[in-house]
Amino acid sequence: MASTEHPALALAGVTKHFGAVRAVDGVDLEVRRGELFGLIGHNGAGKSTLIKLMLGLLKPTAGTIRIQGAPVDGRGFRDVRRRIGWLPENVVLYDNLSGIETLRYFAKLKGADAAGCAPLLERVGLEQAADRPVREYSKGMRQRLGFAQALLGEPAVLFLDEPTTGLDPVATRDFHATLATLREQGTTVVITSHVLAELQERVDRLALLANGRVQALGSVQALRERMALPLRVTLRAAPASVPALQRALALLPLAETRWLVDGLRALCPRHAKMPLLAAIAAVPGGVDDVQVHEPTLEDVYFELAR
Structure with a gap:
């Protein structure tokens, strides 16, 4: 078990090259436990690549990454990963499964208690569609189902890549209410969004990425004053x-x-x-x-x- 003295996320000199392309270029970053942290930047700035590196889905060309004190490339990361949730930018689900079947499938993969699946569907407003096949879900419903799977196992760290894509105003409001509750409970959240107004009053701090590098880091107010x-x-x-x-x-x-x-x-x-x-x-x-x-x-x- 990682010590609580460690930050939730710690990156040092993290670099990822795809041939001649430097998708991530020497990122140093720490995210505190229980922090709601934003990543912003233009398309291709390196946000999604950085998240995949932190998840261990990509191997860095150079640098080190620790989640909850555990190295992403270490043996102990398997246990840590069970307490990580991820909602990718493009949610891909099995169309022939129902909503509840989808959650139970992911719960089994993650080693989470399947008894929590139905309450999660209710939490994201899909209880009435639990038994409908996913092929009948709208884009917003798929996004909410993807959010529900990210919450399986009560994650200590939650990565959300453009999470409100396709959500209507009511669903967006409910999503942010859920995030506020998670933060109160101590969950660390890393969120990317092109809808900057959504992040403005909600994140504790944020980092601006450009060309794979952190160009600015701090609270919204600190960045206002800096500029x-x-x-x-x-x-x-x-x-x-x-x-x-x-x-x-x-x-x-x-x-x-x-x-x-x-x-x-x-x-x-x-x-x-x-x-x-x-x-x-x-x-x-x-x-x-x-x-x-x-x-x-x-x-x-x-x-x-x-």
Whole structure:
């Protein structure tokens, strides 16, 4: 049994070459136990390859990988792998099996208790389709069934590659609710997604991959501050107060300023946020509403990917 002193995932100098292509190129990374960790990057950045390396499905050209303290290429990894769940980007299932038969099949392969299959189908909203053949499942239903198989055996580490593909808004909401519960229970989750808005408020930290390398690492807020992206500010005020607001804010370093009949839209450097709010508060009559929006994860991504 691996010591709990170890991080959930530890990668050092991990490299994977496919001929002349460096799919993963010298990645150093640690993911803490119980962390919800995001991997983002363009198509071909190395995300899926990195996950397959961590699962032991691919052998690295160089470097070391440890999961729960156990080397992926070591003898003890077989036991660790039973506590790993994986939902690949493209779910492939046996069309002639029913939903419950599919889960029981994977449970047997994984050495998990088949008694947990029916509750898992209910957990992902497929209890009414348990006995239907998978060939009759929609893309979203297949995705939910794939998620259920990833949860077999109560995994300590869960890898999710584009997990919300094909899910409708309700299923997506339920999926993220399940992830929140798993994190509370101490499960380590590594998730990739091109839908950055889904990750923005949910991940503890994330890594941006480009050309097989980690280009940036940290919490969303830390990356926002690192990039020094401006805040979006919207003020709404009575038309009579607008001239006074213009005078009060004239010396502040606002950008893309657009004065309207009833207020202002502008970009505000982070360091000027509190002076801006103080200047607004000093205006007689004040304002009716102030909205200060942080840069989105998408804003951060495009800035980092330049």
